[in-house]
Amino acid sequence: MSTHEETPEEHLPSEQREHGAEAVKRPENPFADPGLPPHEHRVQDIDEAAAKRSERAVAFLFALSMVATVGFIAAYVSVPQDKSIYVWPLGHISAMNFSLGMTLGIALFCIGAGAVHWARTLMSDVEIPDDRHEIGASPEVTAKVKADWVQGAKESGLGRRKLIRNTMLGALTLVPLSGVVLLRDLGPLPGTSLRHTAWKKGKLLVNMNTNEPLRPSDVVVGSLTFAKPEGLEEHDHDFQKEIAKAALMIVRLQPENIKDKRELDWSHEGIVAYSKICTHVGCPISLYEQQTHHALCPCHQSTFDLADGARVIFGPAGHALPQLRIGVNDEGYLEALGDFAEPVGPAFWERG
Amino acid sequence: MSIDTTEKPEPSGGKSRGKASGGERFADWTDGRLGIYSLARANMRKIFPDHWSFMLGEIVLYSFVIIILTGVYLTLFFHPSMNEVEYTGSYVPMQGQLMSEAFNSTMHISFDVRGGLLIRQIHHWAALVFLAGMFVHMMRVFFTGAFRKPREVNWLFGWLLFILGMFTGFTGYSLPDDLLSGTGVRFMEGAILAVPVVGTYLSFFLFGGEFPGGDFVARFYSVHILLLPGIMLGLLAAHLFLVFYHKHTQWAGPGRTNKNVVGMPFLPVYTAKAGGFFFLVFGVISVVAAIATINPIWAIGPYRPDQVSTGAQPDWYMGFSEGLIRVMPGWEVNFWGHTLVLGVLIPLLIFPLVLVSIGVYPFIEAWITGDKREHHILDRPRNAPTRTGLGVAWITLYMVLLVGGGNDLFATHLHLSINAITWFVRVGFFAAPVIAFLVTKRICLGLQRRDRDKVLHGRESGIIKRLPHGEFIEVHEPLAQEALHKLTAHEQYEPAAIAPPTDDNGVAKKLTRGEKLRAKLSRGYYAEGNQIPKPTVQEYEEITSGHGHH
Numbered sequence: 037m038s039t040h041e042e043t044p045e046e047h048l049p050s051e052q053r054e055h056g057a058e059a060v061k062r063p064e065n066p067f068a069d070p071g072l073p074p075h076e077h078r079v080q081d082i083d084e085a086a087a088k089r090s091e092r093a094v095a096f097l098f099a100l101s102m103v104a105t106v107g108f109i110a111a112y113v114s115v116p117q118d119k120s121i122y123v124w125p126l127g128h129i130s131a132m133n134f135s136l137g138m139t140l141g142i143a144l145f146c147i148g149a150g151a152v153h154w155a156r157t158l159m160s161d162v163e164i165p166d167d168r169h170e171i172g173a174s175p176e177v178t179a180k181v182k183a184d185w186v187q188g189a190k191e192s193g194l195g196r197r198k199l200i201r202n203t204m205l206g207a208l209t210l211v212p213l214s215g216v217v218l219l220r221d222l223g224p225l226p227g228t229s230l231r232h233t234a235w236k237k238g239k240l241l242v243n244m245n246t247n248e249p250l251r252p253s254d255v256v257v258g259s260l261t262f263a264k265p266e267g268l269e270e271h272d273h274d275f276q277k278e279i280a281k282a283a284l285m286i287v288r289l290q291p292e293n294i295k296d297k298r299e300l301d302w303s304h305e306g307i308v309a310y311s312k313i314c315t316h317v318g319c320p321i322s323l324y325e326q327q328t329h330h331a332l333c334p335c336h337q338s339t340f341d342l343a344d345g346a347r348v349i350f351g352p353a354g355h356a357l358p359q360l361r362i363g364v365n366d367e368g369y370l371e372a373l374g375d376f377a378e379p380v381g382p383a384f385w386e387r388g
Numbered sequence: 389m390s391i392d393t394t395e396k397p398e399p400s401g402g403k404s405r406g407k408a409s410g411g412e413r414f415a416d417w418t419d420g421r422l423g424i425y426s427l428a429r430a431n432m433r434k435i436f437p438d439h440w441s442f443m444l445g446e447i448v449l450y451s452f453v454i455i456i457l458t459g460v461y462l463t464l465f466f467h468p469s470m471n472e473v474e475y476t477g478s479y480v481p482m483q484g485q486l487m488s489e490a491f492n493s494t495m496h497i498s499f500d501v502r503g504g505l506l507i508r509q510i511h512h513w514a515a516l517v518f519l520a521g522m523f524v525h526m527m528r529v530f531f532t533g534a535f536r537k538p539r540e541v542n543w544l545f546g547w548l549l550f551i552l553g554m555f556t557g558f559t560g561y562s563l564p565d566d567l568l569s570g571t572g573v574r575f576m577e578g579a580i581l582a583v584p585v586v587g588t589y590l591s592f593f594l595f596g597g598e599f600p601g602g603d604f605v606a607r608f609y610s611v612h613i614l615l616l617p618g619i620m621l622g623l624l625a626a627h628l629f630l631v632f633y634h635k636h637t638q639w640a641g642p643g644r645t646n647k648n649v650v651g652m653p654f655l656p657v658y659t660a661k662a663g664g665f666f667f668l669v670f671g672v673i674s675v676v677a678a679i680a681t682i683n684p685i686w687a688i689g690p691y692r693p694d695q696v697s698t699g700a701q702p703d704w705y706m707g708f709s710e711g712l713i714r715v716m717p718g719w720e721v722n723f724w725g726h727t728l729v730l731g732v733l734i735p736l737l738i739f740p741l742v743l744v745s746i747g748v749y750p751f752i753e754a755w756i757t758g759d760k761r762e763h764h765i766l767d768r769p770r771n772a773p774t775r776t777g778l779g780v781a782w783i784t785l786y787m788v789l790l791v792g793g794g795n796d797l798f799a800t801h802l803h804l805s806i807n808a809i810t811w812f813v814r815v816g817f818f819a820a821p822v823i824a825f826l827v828t829k830r831i832c833l834g835l836q837r838r839d840r841d842k843v844l845h846g847r848e849s850g851i852i853k854r855l856p857h858g859e860f861i862e863v864h865e866p867l868a869q870e871a872l873h874k875l876t877a878h879e880q881y882e883p884a885a886i887a888p889p890t891d892d893n894g895v896a897k898k899l900t901r902g903e904k905l906r907a908k909l910s911r912g913y914y915a916e917g918n919q920i921p922k923p924t925v926q927e928y929e930e931i932t933s934g935h936g937h938h
Contacts, residue, residue, distance in 0.1 A: 066928055067843075067876040070869045072643030072650065112502055118478065126679055136506045137678020145671025151664025159657050165648045166435040168635055168764060171538040222593040229598055230588065244694070262694065270486055271472070277598050280574075280693030312694055316718065317578025317732060318599070319571055320696045334698040335571060336714045337796060337806055350807060352713060354720035354731045382578035382732070384588045388725035 072163065080157045090157040097150035104143035111135035226386070231379045233265075233281040235360060240266040241284065241309065241370040249369045250286070255307050258326035261286040262312060265372070281380050283312035283320055284360060286370075289329060289343055296345035302361040304370065309360040310346050311380040314338055316353035318381045331357075354383055436658050437638035437651035441528045445631075446662060448521035450669040451514045452624065458511040459560075459613060465501055467493040468609035470565065470602040479686050487565075487690035490605045494564040494685055509677035515557050516682075517673060519705040522550045526746075530779050533767035534637045535750040537760070542630040545623050547747040552620050554705050559612035561703055564683070565605055570691025571700050573604065579713070582732035600693060640765050640877035642870040649764070699796060709739045711792025715813040742789075746782055756909045757881055770839070771878045773832035774913040780828040781821035788816040829918075836920035839875045842867060843923045844931050866932070876922050884910035 080087040111132065119131040126134075173181070194201050240249040244262040255261055263284040268275060291306040299308060310331070312320050319335035329343035338351030346357035358380050361373040379387055408416070419425045436442075469489040475482045477492070479499045487495075497504035526546060529535055535543040558576075562569040577599045580591045596603030635649045644650045652658065688697065702710050712735035719730035753775065769776040791798060792813035799806040846864035853863050867875070884907055890896050899907075912918060 065925055066869060066932075067872050067925055068869070069645065069873050069877075070642045073870065117499070117502060123679075129679070129681075130505065132502060133505045133509070134678050136503050137509075137674050140506070141671045141673075141675035141678060143671070144667045144674055146667075148664040148667030148669075148671055151660045151667065155657050155660035155664065159660060161652065161657070163643075163650050163652060164435055165643060165650045166635070168647050168649060171634065171762065219593065223596045223601075223603075224592060226588040226592050264694075275472075276600050276691075276693055280599055283694035317713065318574045318693075319700070320694045322696050323698070334696055334796070335575065335700050337810070338718070348718055351810075352716050352718045352731050354718035354729060382581045383720055383727045383729040384581040384591075385584050385586075385726055385728075386588060387727040388722060 072165065075162050078157065078161065087158060090153065094150045094154045094158070097146045097153065101143045101146035101150070104139045104146065108136060108139035108143060111139055230281075230381075230384060230386075233375055233380060234268055234278045235265050235282055235372045235375045237372065237374050238365070239372045240365070241286065241362065241372065242266050242268075244283075251368055252305055252307055252364060252370060255286055255288045255370075257288045257290065257306075259287070260324035260326075260331075263309070280318075281313065285310050285312040285321060285324075285331065285357075287324060287326075287329070287342055293329070293343050295343055296347075299343075299345050299359060302359050302373075304362050304364055307362065307370065308342060309362045309370075309372075310340075310342060310357045311360070311376060313381040314353060315348075315355050315357060315380075315382060316351070321357070431632060432655045433653040434632065434635075435649050435651045435653055436636050437644075437649060439639060441532070442636065443665065444521060444525040444528050446665055447669055448518060448525055449624070449628070450666045451518040451521060451673070452620075453666065454514040454670050454673060455511060455518060456617065458507045458514065459617075461507050462497065462511060463613060465493060465497045465504060466490070466563070466609075468563065468606045470600075470605050482686060482689075485690065488605065490563060490565040491685065491690040494566075498686065506674075506677055509680075509682050510673055512682045513676050513680070514673050515560065516703065516705075517669075519550075519553050519557060519703075522546070522553055523705075526550060527779065527783065530746070530749070531769040531776055532637070533763065533772060533775065536763040537754065538634055538762050539630070539637075540750045540754070542627060542634070543750050544747065545627045545630070547743075549620055549623050549627065551743055552616050552623070556612060556616040556620065557703060558706055559608040559616070561683075562608050563605060563612060564685050565691050566683075566685040566688045567691050567695060567697060568683075568688045568700060570600065570693070571696055572702050572706075574599065574693065575710075575713070579732055579736050582729035582736060584726075584728060584733070600691070635764070637764050637766050641874050644765070646762070646764050699800075701794060701797065704790070707793035708742065708786050708789035709735065709793070711789030711795075711813060712738055714795055715789075715792045715810050715817070742782075742785065749778070756884070756906055756913060758884055758906075759881070765877065767878060770832040770835035771880075771919075773829045773836070773919055776832050777825040777829040781825040784824035785817065785821045788813055788820050791816075833918075833920055836922075840920055840923050843872055843875050844928060872928075878922065880919060880922055881910075881914045883907070883914045 080090050115132045115135050117130075117132050120128045121131040121134065122128050123134060172178075189195065241263040242248065242265065243250050243254065244264055249266065250261065250263060263286055264279060265282050265284075268278055268282065272278070286307060286309050289303075289306045289308060291300060291303070294300045294303065294306065294308070302308070312322075314321050314333040314335065316333065316336055316338045319333050321331050321333045321338075321340070323332040323334055324330070324342075325332070329341060330349065331340045331342050331346070332338070333351070333353070336352050338353035339349050340346040340353070340357050341349050346359065348354070348356060358376040358378050360376055362370055363373050365371045407413075415424070467489045471489045472486050473489055473492050475485045475487055475492055475495065477483070477495050477500055479495060482495065494508070497508055499505070529543065529546070558572070562573050577591055577595065580594065581587045583590060591599065594604065594607070595601040596607075636651075638644050638649055638651070641650075689695075701707070713732065716731050716735050719734075721728040721730060767775075769779075791809070795806055795809045795813065798804060798809050846866040849863045849865045851863040852860055854860055
């Protein structure tokens with residue numbers, strides 16, 4: 037230990053022991069376990085007055101809990117449910133929730149605090165050692181169990197009568213199949229349902245907010261309009277299922293800004309319609325940045341360039357948003373010229 | 389053969405004061421049928437050691453009880469149905485809106501059942517405490533090596549509880565059918581669709597057809613209130629039984645050995661402390677539920693697959709899977725009319741891998757050390773630098789992914805570019821655990837050196853002394869034997885010496901690949917430089933006994 041060689045002897049523990057009065061006899065092994073230290077008494081152990089004070093503190097906490105429970109019941113019957121109160125720093129909050137929660141919390145907490153204080157100050161705090169025993173069985177027990185097992189196995193004849201063993205294993209293997217088969221009717225088979233939406237040739241684009249069919253003039257540059265196919269109403273039984281695929285996002289771009297040839301072909305006067313359902317895991321895309329024509333999914337931040345075939349420019353989405361081919365009917369309303377050419381929403385194995 | 393109709397003599401027969409009390413007679417009656425005295429003999433005065441960190445598991449246990457109590461109450465009012473109804477309850481801004489019965493009944497609980505909102509919030513807060521508690525408790529067990537023999541199986545039980553807890557939380561979170569949780573379910577559907585070959589089928593079976601369908605709330609409900617809690621209750625009982633059966637681990641210290649357990653008895657100290665602690669946890673969670681809103685579904689609104697709010701986040705315990713899915717590049721491979729959605733599938737596979745890696749750790753460490761003995765004395769984290777480093781690396785990975793899961797919130801709150809955060813997480817996913825491992829290991833080794841110095845040279849007393857020749861030095865006080873014992877009580881492994889075994893003719897056999905790997909890992913754990921040798925008695929004697937030997 038070269039670094040310690042210069043240390044003056046005075047500062048070494050042995051030297052200090054001599055200077056100090058503690059001339060303890062050096063144990064055989066200085067690292068040996070000295071055994072449990074003697075118990076140190078608490079003030080409550082030696083002073084009955086202190087113990088009494090602890091007792092009163094515990095009793096006070098229990099009594100406070102009782103008061104809080106009464107308060108809970110009082111709040112339950114007397115506080116109006118729609119009342120809100122101002123509590124600093126929380127602001128305006130429900131009076132009922134606050135009063136019930138606080139009284140219940142105090143009632144419970146005080147029981148706990150009383151019990152813990154009781155245990156810590158008045159119950160014995162003498163540490164007691166207890167022996168551990170090996171978890172594994174003794175060799176005799178192990179031998180006996182193994183012998184019993186062999187005996188049992190032999191008496192069953194399982195090893196000898198192979199026919200029984202094999203048919204039993206077969207039966208036990210097959211029987212859970214019934215349970216698996218029973219799960220079949222959890223749902224229909226996918227078929228091609230993920231490939232089709234409620235859009236069809238001639239279906240009008242209906243504004244989601246106003247429930248009116250859209251005209252090209254309703255869609256101005258820079259705005260983001262959400263649309264659904266005509267005939268799909270909120271009260272419909274399958275509205276949720278259909279809108280989960282058919283939800284549409286409409287923006288108007290300057291036709292010269294559209295970089296993608298097909299996008300331009302499928303648009304009408306710069307109005308383009310894209311599926312609103314993100315191709316990553318299916319969140320509805322709802323943020324549009326008009327300067328850059330970027331649409332952003334707020335769930336996982338996949339970003340699509342609506343001026344360039346809605347290709348992915350950032351984030352975890354794997355492919356562009358499907359575009360809906362649109363035109364204008366005789367009455368001047370925007371209409372679909374067919375269903376989406378590819379499945380909308382998240383990719384799946386059969387998508388191809 | 390005569391039939392003995394007399395009862396056994398009462399154990400309290402020694403008392404001369406006459407009849408036993410009613411309670412005692414009832415206990416005797418019960419013992420005659422259930423044998424409770426034999427059970428109580430081993431457990432009533434069971435000794436439990438005391439340390440603040442042993443309380444973490446208790447928090448988990450109590451929050452589980454709170455969740456069950458409040459959950460049962462909620463089932464009395466909740467309607468697990470997706471039928472569309474028009475809201476007519478007392479929350480004015482939402483009147484007339486279409487929503488599922490599930491959402492409607494959750495609104496009813498929140499606004500029209502007195503105390504319903506409180507119980508809902510206690511339930512949700514307790515669930516968060518439950519999962520956070522399990523996480524921290526698991527880390528306590530990991531870093532102190534409490535998972536070693538004989539407790540590996542109990543580690544697995546606890547680990548399963550953590551995973552099941554995540555899914556129970558997720559299914560419960562989805563039940564109100566609100567916009568936020570519905571978005572989470574949509575995410576799950578998208579992830580299931582990414583499973584090769586069977587993904588669409590799984591999704592159709594789970595949702596009873598196309599998303600969202602009309603079934604998933606009812607199905608999640610039975611999973612959330614029956615299936616998963618039932619399994620968890622069984623695992624929890626087994627977990628607690630094993631804690632009693634193995635007897636609790638303890639820290640090294642004077643009088644504490646691997647063969648004993650030192651502490652206070654279950655009755656009365658821990659009955660009061662643990663029982664009281666239940667009320668403390670329940671009380672604190674009630675107060676939190678009184679003052680802190682959680683999952684305000686009235687502000688979020690009912691689920692619509694074409695709507696979403698910004699800042700959509702899962703509850704924290706699902707955050708790391710969210711991070712995986714957010715930072716993964718959107719790889720898709722198309723071939724022969726099929727799509728392999730790697731951008732979702734890879735996160736979906738890493739998610740269980742992250743969890744499995746911590747779950748199997750005890751078995752890996754046991755294989756490396758080859759130690760077959762029981763361990764009841766806890767390791768100080770510094771005394772197992774490689775394990776501690778690995779644990780911190782795992783937490784770091786988890787936390788980096790958690791940052792990824794909240795990348796939008798980090799971006800808006802810290803005014804950072806979301807692209808920058810995403811790239812930070814992508815790089816950090818690989819680099820941060822390595823850095824964390826190296827730094828942690830260095831810190832552990834430094835702490836080991838300090839312990840060594842303390843043992844050999846004593847404690848810094850803070851007393852400055854001037855020597856006759858003018859030099860100032862600090863006086864070091866020798867440690868008491870208790871402290872010396874505590875600092876040197878840990879065992880240190882040698883790297884497994886795996887020499888090529890020789891056969892009968894003395895020809896060396898080739899080592900298997902597994903043996904080579906084990907030797908390498910063992911060196912990584914225990915070779916020189918990967919742990920600081922603890923001071924020996926001889927070293928101590930040399931330094932402390934000398935008069936002029938230096």
